[in-house]
Amino acid sequence: xxxxxxxxxxxxxxxxxxxxxxxxxxxxxxxxxxxxxxxxxxxxxxxxxxxxxxxxxxxxxxxxxxxxxxxxxxxxxxxx
Numbered sequence: 001x002x003x004x005x006x007x008x009x010x011x012x013x014x015x016x017x018x019x020x021x022x023x024x025x026x027x028x029x030x031x032x033x034x035x036x037x038x039x040x041x042x043x044x045x046x047x048x049x050x051x052x053x054x055x056x057x058x059x060x061x062x063x064x065x066x067x068x069x070x071x072x073x074x075x076x077x078x079x080x
Contacts, residue, residue, distance in 0.1 A: 021068055025061030032057025
């Protein structure tokens, strides 16, 4: 499948990078939910802060994904 160790290393680096990118929004949602749920239990605010935490985690994860995609597009444009 791979002709050399260099191509394999490049493939694994890319795989690692893009796997991390896809996990950012998911990790943000999970962290926001549990953090919000903890604060909801602490301050007895119902599901309000858990919902806000999920939305904030999703938005922050997608913003990070967008920034990385924009950086990749700029880098791709410079090579040509």
